[in-house]
Amino acid sequence: MSPTEPGAAAPVYDVPGPRTDPAPLRDAAARRPRGLGRGSGLLRSELRTTFLRGRTLVMLAVLAAVPVLVGVAVRFETGGDEGGAGAGPAFIAQVTHNGLFLVFTALAATLPVFLPMAVGVVAGDAIAGEAATGTLRYLLVAPAGRVRLLLVKYATTLAFCLVATLTVAGSALAVGALLFPLGKVTLLSGTTVPLVEGLLRAVAVAVAVAVSLVGVAALGLFVSTLTNSGIAAMATTVGLVITVQILNAVPQLEMIQPYLFSHYWLSFADLLRSPVEWSDLLSNVGLQGLYAAVFGSAAWARFTTRDITV
Secondary structure, eight states: OOTTSTTOOOOOOOOOOOOOOHHHHHHHHHHSOOSSOHHHHHHHHHHHHHHTSHHHHHHHHHHHHHHHHHHHHHHHHHTTOTTTTTTSOHHHHHHTTOTTHHHHHHHHHHTTTHHHHHHHHHHHHHHHHHHHHTOHHHHTSTTSOHHHHHHHHHHHHHHHHHHHHHHHHHHHHHHHHHHSOOOOEEOTTSOEEOHHHHHHHHHHHHHHHHHHTHHHHHHHHHHHTTOSOHHHHHHHHHHHHHHHHHHHHOGGGTTTGGGSTTTTGGGGGGGGSSSOOOHHHHHHHHHHHHHHHHHHHHHHHHHHHOOOOO
C-alpha cells in the first residue's frame, strides 16, 4: 500500500531542532549542586569559578602592583633618606621610617578608585554575566533556586572584597619590609606601639576597608539584575561609584554626603590612634549595612520576579 493511500502510516522525517551551544550547559551543570550540602556546594563552585577567571586574576595582579609602584617611587624619590618624604601625605611621610606604613598608604591610594572599581566589575557581572553567556536558566533549575543563587553571588562578591583588600595589604607589607625598615610603630596620636600590635592594627585596617566595599557590592548586584548584558552592568556600577565619589567631594552637597556610601571610607585611619576613635568607624559599618539591606532587597525583589528567558 502506498504511503499516500488511506490507512497508510505517515512517513517519519528527521527534522533538526534548534542548535544549542553545549558549552554554557556544561558550565552550568558543573556548578549545579546535587544532594546534601547544596548551598555550600554551589558557593564553593562559585568561588572557584570567580577566582580562577582570568579577569579576576588580572584585577588582583593590578591591585598587588599598586603598592610596588608606590614603594619604589618613595624609595627612589627619597634615596633612602628618612626625611625626604616629609612633604607628602601623612602615611607616605611615615613610610621611610617604617615599612608597615606602606600598607596604610596603599590602602588609602586604592580605596577611592581601584578597589571599588574591581568590586564593581565582579558584582556587576554576577547575574548579568550569567544571562549574557546563557547559563542563568540552567543555574536556576531546582534545587538551586533564585534566592539561593542570589545569596551565593553576593557572598562571592563579599569574599572578593576581602581578598582584594588583603592582596593590597599583603603586597604592601612585603614591599615595605623589603625596601624600608620595620620596627615599633608610631601611631597618628603620637603613641608608640610594638611591631606586633602594629601588624594587628594593619589587619584591622584591611578588614575595615573590606567592610567599606559592602555597599558597592550590593549596589552592583542590584544593577546586575536589571540587564542581560554583563558589560553594561559593570560599566553602570563603576559609573555610579565614580559619580558618588564626585558628589562626596562637592562642598555644596554637604547635607547629603553623610548618606553616600563613600563618605566614611577613610575612617580606617582612626584605628591608628590610641585610643581608637570609634564614631566614624561605626557610622561606616552602619551605612554599609544600610546600603546592603536596601539594594540587597531591591535585587531580591527584581530577581525573584524577573522573567528569565536566557
